[in-house]
Every structure is written in structure tokens, then in C-alpha cells.
Amino acid sequence: MVGYDPNKNVFEIRDCRGIKISCSEETWYGKILPARPYMEERIQDVIKAIEKPHFICSDSKKKNRNVYYLLQKTGSKKYLKIVIEIDSSKKGFMISAFPTDSGKVGEKIIWMP
């Protein structure tokens, strides 16, 4: 997409803990899709991973980031991993989204349903 508006959001939702999470057009079209164009068709999975994750981890390095995991059982078994940065006013912003088959060293589960 050419000419995205950095002030517009692709979505703004609340996560499973009630935290407001948004993803700007700049992040979605300017960061995530250039690296992984196939994620465009999976935006509903991204939203599901934030609203109903299987678990949430602390980031391995940054205290202000949480990592959401959605286990996906269709096709090859994998997690959809979403990294969210949460600011001091408890608003979250999406940083990255991609499929993975494991957690990362240093991540610790901080929330499960």
C-alpha cells in the first residue's frame, strides 16, 4: 500500500487483560508487510492472538514489551507471535508479528487464561 497514513490505525482493540492495543498503518504497511507480505491475509489471526492468546510472555530484553502467542493447529503446527510495546499510560502498540515454532530464550510466561 502506497501513501499510508502514519496517524491512522489498522486496528485498535483490547487485549485479554483489557489493555488497549493498536497497530498503526505505518507499522502494518511500512514494517510488517514488507518483511512478510503473506501476513496481510492473517490480520484476523493477529487480532485473535491479542484478544484471545494462548499465553503472554515478558520480552526477553525489554521490560515494556509483552509477547502474545496464539497456537495455530491448522496446517503446520505453529504459534503466531505478536510483540507489543506498552507505554507508561498502559497503551499498547504492535511492533512485530510472525509465525514461530517456539518461544525465545529469556521469555517468561506472565499470563495464561
Next chain:
Amino acid sequence: MDAIKRLVKTMDLKTNFLSDIKEKPNLIFHYDDLSDTLILLFISPDQETIVHYLDRNVAILYRPGDLEIVGLQIEDFDSEFVPMYSDLEKVWCLSDFGINDRNVWDLTLEAEQRKLILALQIVKEKEKIIGGSAKEFERVLEYA
């Protein structure tokens, strides 16, 4: 709480795709400053790849359909990974790569050689972590 279950074992990943590359590969190189992640990929980014973590920084990228290794992903690249290796620091410089908006797949021709040197150095520095596929990565990058 429970540890995160690993769904695919490293030993199950395959290197046939890399082994079959006999000529100059199409190395795709992507850096995203928001997530501070570098991706090296030998297939189109249109194809899905799964991130398989090897350590805190380094992950293999593989195709979910056949488990063939097709690339590498380095996280905390500029902030953590590069400063650990002085040789990488010499090669990695965003402005020298012609990266102005710090989020591009394609680099200028002038940066082509540095891109390959960088990729080779990453593989060499992490050879033990990457394991058996490291040699295949090096061989393919030498073709480039």
C-alpha cells in the same frame, strides 16, 4: 508457569534446498528498525517462513511445508548482536548501506558486497549455534 513447548526439533529441519543451490542465489536482505530485526532470505518474502529460535538473537527461517531451511533472522541486531562482534561493527553501518528509511529489502549496488560480507560474518560468528546448516549457508553465500 509452564515452559513454551517447542513444536519442531532443530534436527528435523532440512538443508536440501540450500544444498541444491549451485549458482548465484537471490539473497534478500531486510532490516526493520522498529523491531531491530535483520532477515536474510533465499526465497521470496511472499512465501511463509517459520522462525525457529536457536538462541536469544539467532533464528533459522524454514518453509512450513517441507521444513527446508531458507534463511536467518537476527533479533536485537543493531542494539545487541552487532556490538558483540567487532568485525560486524565494521561492516554494519546503516547509512553506508544506503538505508535511509531504515526499512528496505533492496539495497544499492554499492552495498551489495558489504551485504554479502555481513551475511557471511554472521554465519561464521554463529556457526556453532546454527549447526550443520552453517556450512551450507557459507557455501551458498560464497556463490553470491
